[in-house]
Amino acid sequence: MASHDQALIDVLRDERAAVLKAWTTATHGAHASVANRDEADELLGALQQGLQSQAPDDLQAEGWAGARRLLEALSASRAAQGQAAGDTSAFVLALKLPIFTALQQRLGKDSQTLLDAVVSVTTKLDTMAQWTATAFQRTREELIGRQQEELLELSTPVIKLWDGVLAVPMIGTLDSSRTQMVMEALLQKIVDTESGLAIIDITGVPTVDTLVAQHLLKTVTAIRLMGADCIISGVRPQIAQTIVHLGVDLQGVTTKASLAAALALALKRGGWTVTRNA
Incomplete structure (x- = not known):
């Protein structure tokens, strides 16, 4: 030493x-x-x-x-x-x-x-x-x-609206990791609640490009493989035009312009009727 x-x-x-x-x-x-x-x-x-x-x-x-x-x-x-x-x-x-x-x-x-x-x-x-x-x-x-x-978990909650119907309000930019997290949480919730319908609301997603559309399609496919159905709501005119321009095929995917329209369709599929009191 x-x-x-x-x-x-x-x-x-x-x-x-x-x-x-x-x-x-x-x-x-x-x-x-x-x-x-x-x-x-x-x-x-x-x-x-x-x-x-x-x-x-x-x-x-x-x-x-x-x-x-x-x-x-x-x-x-x-x-x-x-x-x-x-x-x-x-x-x-x-x-x-x-x-x-x-x-x-x-x-x-x-x-x-x-x-x-x-x-x-x-x-x-x-x-x-x-x-x-x-x-x-x-x-x-x-x-x-x-x-x-x-924060990602908090920003993409899976909400049970009523028996058999779930909703996921998407806010912000979608990327691979976030989509994977949403998909896992949603599929697990479908299993836990035995739900047959999931509403994915993209009203809070600022832009949709080819990658985002592919992420959405993968999520829809995974939901269907679980034996459930899916509605994508919040498809604004700008997003619709972008999807058409990109040539993304959403054929067979139920879409609605607003969350309210998606909820109305979910109620109808479930056999529910909502009336206003006189």
């Missing part, structure tokens, strides 16, 4: 309390919480473990597994709290000064070892900070992805 790495290990072992106090004070103030101190202490221990491993300069090595897990957990926790990636990296980088100070006190007369130790710890902490930034970004993307899925 290089002498400068051994010097780092000795500092983290012998001056751990002082380094920890200086670090938490710099990042959280004089009144850092127990959780803040425990978090920092764990990371110091993981840093020491990595330095003592067989590959002290390779953060990807097995000896740094504990440090990587801690950094990822730290990033995930702070991402969930709405903090910025830079805040997490700054927390790790703030460890430099306390370690530099401790190294200066220990190696003040050995300038070469001191320089090597400073370069070594700088490189390692920079790499750790970069790791937190990458993990933070990955966590944020996963969080945004889950939120988008939840």
Whole structure:
């Protein structure tokens, strides 16, 4: 093991309390919480473990597994709290000064070892900070992805209108993933409620192109394979013209200009009659 790495290990072992106090004070103030101190202490221990491993300069090595897990957990926790990636990296980088100070006190007369130790710890902490930034970004993307899925589920509810009749009001742009989600939810609802008719209302869909029309046809086909029928409502004049212009074949698919017309047809098919009180 290089002498400068051994010097780092000795500092983290012998001056751990002082380094920890200086670090938490710099990042959280004089009144850092127990959780803040425990978090920092764990990371110091993981840093020491990595330095003592067989590959002290390779953060990807097995000896740094504990440090990587801690950094990822730290990033995930702070991402969930709405903090910025830079805040997490700054927390790790703030460890430099306390370690530099401790190294200066220990190696003040050995300038070469001191320089090597400073370069070594700088490189390692920079790499750790970069790791937190990458993990933070990955966590944020996963969080945004889950939120988008939840929003899609909320924006395409399957509503039971009455026995045997379901409705799906579509709002916004249709794409492959959203259509798949709607199809799965609708087919499952058909099974659960034993419904024989589904109304897909596209009044809230701003534009219909070839891809959107194909998605609708696939959904209708899947509904029919389940033994149910389907009505597409909300086919405005502009959408009708677009479908004709695109040459999309909707032959055999029941369409209505409005949701009200689709509801009236559904009532008629079910043998219901609605009358107005005098």
